[in-house]
Amino acid sequence: MSLPLQLTKSGQLKHFLSIDGLDQALLTEILDTAESFAGMSEHQVKKVPLLRGKTIVNLFFENSTRTRTTFELAATRLSADVLNINIATSATSKGESLLDTIRNLEAMHVDMFVVRHAISGAAHFIAQHTAPHISVINAGDGQHAHPTQAMLDMFTIRQHKKQFAGLKVAIVGDILHSRVARSQIRALNALGVAEVRVIAPKTLLPAYVESMGVIPLHDMHEGLRDVDVIIMLRLQKERMNSAFLPSEGEFFRCYGLTEAKLKLAKPDAIVMHPGPINRGVEIASSVADGPQSVILQQVSNGIAVRMAIMTMTMGSHGASV
Amino acid sequence: MSLPLQLTKSGQLKHFLSIDGLDQALLTEILDTAESFAGMSEHQVKKVPLLRGKTIVNLFFENSTRTRTTFELAATRLSADVLNINIATSATSKGESLLDTIRNLEAMHVDMFVVRHAISGAAHFIAQHTAPHISVINAGDGQHAHPTQAMLDMFTIRQHKKQFAGLKVAIVGDILHSRVARSQIRALNALGVAEVRVIAPKTLLPAYVESMGVIPLHDMHEGLRDVDVIIMLRLQKERMNSAFLPSEGEFFRCYGLTEAKLKLAKPDAIVMHPGPINRGVEIASSVADGPQSVILQQVSNGIAVRMAIMTMTMGSHGASV
Amino acid sequence: MSLPLQLTKSGQLKHFLSIDGLDQALLTEILDTAESFAGMSEHQVKKVPLLRGKTIVNLFFENSTRTRTTFELAATRLSADVLNINIATSATSKGESLLDTIRNLEAMHVDMFVVRHAISGAAHFIAQHTAPHISVINAGDGQHAHPTQAMLDMFTIRQHKKQFAGLKVAIVGDILHSRVARSQIRALNALGVAEVRVIAPKTLLPAYVESMGVIPLHDMHEGLRDVDVIIMLRLQKERMNSAFLPSEGEFFRCYGLTEAKLKLAKPDAIVMHPGPINRGVEIASSVADGPQSVILQQVSNGIAVRMAIMTMTMGSHGASV
Numbered sequence: 001m002s003l004p005l006q007l008t009k010s011g012q013l014k015h016f017l018s019i020d021g022l023d024q025a026l027l028t029e030i031l032d033t034a035e036s037f038a039g040m041s042e043h044q045v046k047k048v049p050l051l052r053g054k055t056i057v058n059l060f061f062e063n064s065t066r067t068r069t070t071f072e073l074a075a076t077r078l079s080a081d082v083l084n085i086n087i088a089t090s091a092t093s094k095g096e097s098l099l100d101t102i103r104n105l106e107a108m109h110v111d112m113f114v115v116r117h118a119i120s121g122a123a124h125f126i127a128q129h130t131a132p133h134i135s136v137i138n139a140g141d142g143q144h145a146h147p148t149q150a151m152l153d154m155f156t157i158r159q160h161k162k163q164f165a166g167l168k169v170a171i172v173g174d175i176l177h178s179r180v181a182r183s184q185i186r187a188l189n190a191l192g193v194a195e196v197r198v199i200a201p202k203t204l205l206p207a208y209v210e211s212m213g214v215i216p217l218h219d220m221h222e223g224l225r226d227v228d229v230i231i232m233l234r235l236q237k238e239r240m241n242s243a244f245l246p247s248e249g250e251f252f253r254c255y256g257l258t259e260a261k262l263k264l265a266k267p268d269a270i271v272m273h274p275g276p277i278n279r280g281v282e283i284a285s286s287v288a289d290g291p292q293s294v295i296l297q298q299v300s301n302g303i304a305v306r307m308a309i310m311t312m313t314m315g316s317h318g319a320s321v
Numbered sequence: 322m323s324l325p326l327q328l329t330k331s332g333q334l335k336h337f338l339s340i341d342g343l344d345q346a347l348l349t350e351i352l353d354t355a356e357s358f359a360g361m362s363e364h365q366v367k368k369v370p371l372l373r374g375k376t377i378v379n380l381f382f383e384n385s386t387r388t389r390t391t392f393e394l395a396a397t398r399l400s401a402d403v404l405n406i407n408i409a410t411s412a413t414s415k416g417e418s419l420l421d422t423i424r425n426l427e428a429m430h431v432d433m434f435v436v437r438h439a440i441s442g443a444a445h446f447i448a449q450h451t452a453p454h455i456s457v458i459n460a461g462d463g464q465h466a467h468p469t470q471a472m473l474d475m476f477t478i479r480q481h482k483k484q485f486a487g488l489k490v491a492i493v494g495d496i497l498h499s500r501v502a503r504s505q506i507r508a509l510n511a512l513g514v515a516e517v518r519v520i521a522p523k524t525l526l527p528a529y530v531e532s533m534g535v536i537p538l539h540d541m542h543e544g545l546r547d548v549d550v551i552i553m554l555r556l557q558k559e560r561m562n563s564a565f566l567p568s569e570g571e572f573f574r575c576y577g578l579t580e581a582k583l584k585l586a587k588p589d590a591i592v593m594h595p596g597p598i599n600r601g602v603e604i605a606s607s608v609a610d611g612p613q614s615v616i617l618q619q620v621s622n623g624i625a626v627r628m629a630i631m632t633m634t635m636g637s638h639g640a641s642v
Numbered sequence: 643m644s645l646p647l648q649l650t651k652s653g654q655l656k657h658f659l660s661i662d663g664l665d666q667a668l669l670t671e672i673l674d675t676a677e678s679f680a681g682m683s684e685h686q687v688k689k690v691p692l693l694r695g696k697t698i699v700n701l702f703f704e705n706s707t708r709t710r711t712t713f714e715l716a717a718t719r720l721s722a723d724v725l726n727i728n729i730a731t732s733a734t735s736k737g738e739s740l741l742d743t744i745r746n747l748e749a750m751h752v753d754m755f756v757v758r759h760a761i762s763g764a765a766h767f768i769a770q771h772t773a774p775h776i777s778v779i780n781a782g783d784g785q786h787a788h789p790t791q792a793m794l795d796m797f798t799i800r801q802h803k804k805q806f807a808g809l810k811v812a813i814v815g816d817i818l819h820s821r822v823a824r825s826q827i828r829a830l831n832a833l834g835v836a837e838v839r840v841i842a843p844k845t846l847l848p849a850y851v852e853s854m855g856v857i858p859l860h861d862m863h864e865g866l867r868d869v870d871v872i873i874m875l876r877l878q879k880e881r882m883n884s885a886f887l888p889s890e891g892e893f894f895r896c897y898g899l900t901e902a903k904l905k906l907a908k909p910d911a912i913v914m915h916p917g918p919i920n921r922g923v924e925i926a927s928s929v930a931d932g933p934q935s936v937i938l939q940q941v942s943n944g945i946a947v948r949m950a951i952m953t954m955t956m957g958s959h960g961a962s963v
Contacts, residue, residue: 045694053364299749375688417919
């Protein structure tokens, strides 16, 4: 489905909408390109002129300072000009259609849309209808996908585990509502890990989740045994009072990651979380801040991975940094 | 009135507040300068260093993401630094007077104010009281003027019609409340078109509108006959429930531009609209997206025209691009 | 207390949190560095590449367009990249702790936090817990300190009076709630003025104010006699209805600066105010706009002083401009 949309005829990345349809070679190319940017942050001057004169529009229909910030920093460090448009509070309040908003920005000769939207498929829709010279990056759409988050997670895993073959990975928490989990599962399988387990109460697992290539489990003690990587998901507090979940305390007791439960995993297992973390809800502070946590490295890697995806979609395939 | 204010003694553009008082030669100079910037958007690097080190303040007392965006892009492509100040939500909430806000920004050595204000005359007031080294551009003041919009419209007309002499232009819709229409009428007459018609119900025409050099008409069939250019105005929906107008459907039936009515104009007539458009209210989608529509070209031209006005008022008269 | 925190072992400025613990030599170094930037505003291109590639985060937990603007301009003129984060409206709304917000931004390899917070000590707290490569600048914390404001005031005083020795300075108004006054008193005493007087009703003076090295007075006629510098504080209107104060008119009559009262000071006394001014509340318009007022020069100097503090804390000690 998305394959013809996000790739050029010669198989290069044109948009970045979803992990679906991207093969191991392309995902590895993204990770390798990100590698070349990862060292840059240590430099005295953290900028390269790869996208100088390009205009990147952060088109946020859903407010997310955190995600916007990482894209803004990535764009700035590539010397692009950034235009932040918070649609929630502005433009379309005059009743303009999404397509007319896009057409107008295109006419201003912008080069890229970074799209965040509460509705699944919004970034795809924009990519389908935008001008050929514009690239679209999905910065999270509804419960569908958050592919740049998944790629920074893959980068972090590779950084610590060197290769994906043979790895056992557990994803824990609200799989049902998580666009992050959906993208991670696709990426992990495409990159060839041995096993992806999803651990959650039945109410927080999608129906037919096995069809995504995962092993569903309801018990942490069973699920964490001998894994190399543990990915904790953020518990959306707004779901807490719903029928999905009993209480924060109850959830933490069953599915929170504590030092005791962490011992079930391999001794060199790494602990990941997309942030922002709820301390004492899905993860104990001692684990989040502990020696096996790579949560802040994920944040750092997020800049490099987004720089890679931006340059690749814009046709500048990671020129020498 | 505004002539001595917006021109230097030698007749060069110092502020850009209104079309009033600007003669054909100066308006033509703006269009010619914009021409030199219009090609730039195709370049790999869309920036020129003409205003490097200059600080341009977007001083918006009225929220308008759309207009702010075009000025921000124009300034960025001239390599200026842009400071966005949304007064509605900030600064003067501490009760500071407009003049004190201006004095403070002047003291920070900024170089230009781009002013949007709900009150007619606000940009003039600021230009009258600001320091001599600062230029003021009117980005829309009350129901008075929106001169950069008018100039991008003139640019678009010239692009398609080559010259203004002999042209018949119809402006359709809510003339009474439109700062855009007021500025367009001045510009069209200064540039020497043959005829400007304004088409609207009586309740949406200003009294003594003929004194502005236009022919008022109440019927589209009469008004559109043989025109070269049709400019549709946006219908402010907030006026809909007032005494001015019957209903959306009724308005569209009488004054909306359809393919059938468009046939009354010359076969090569162009259709313009300042945006954002209300599809099915003042214009049919098939016309807005049709072959005679130049609506998106207007948006593109808006960047070039604003770059021209910024460099001219700052004394850099369109150096080689 | 703050001495070991804001200085390196070799005594150089690492953070800028408070005037406390900074000696005359260091304060003078700040003023001298600012001097080298003060001339820049006159240049055609108002930028130097001293902080190119650095990322400066305006971390505002309290909204202040005015203060944010001065830091943004200072950073931009040093060629740094600026990230504005308004925490009030965003990020921590998801319930993330302050420390987690800081850790995340650190992980994005930012270089400086400019912190504004309603709670006294917030900037210190962040400086205590942030990564070693990051500098923190206090842009106002609760009723504690506003040290960059104090330094721009010192710069303005030196500009007019050449030296601090022998000067008599009066600070007038709501001393009790003013972080500005607290920082000014420290700076004036560290720089060796002859006398600092604080003039206010008893309800607006802190207990034991004498221990700060000032002479408390309740009467303007006594307090202004023969002073070289008068610093008026802004009256926070929100305190007006409290028990602290009678009425605006009453306050102006007793503690407002009029031309008549100004005559009590030395003939060449200068009048200062941190802004925004309440005309007719703490200061008469004729005085604010009069020949002895240096209020707008304070604003101009604010940019240069903040550029100096930014470059000094970042280890670029005022390289040639």
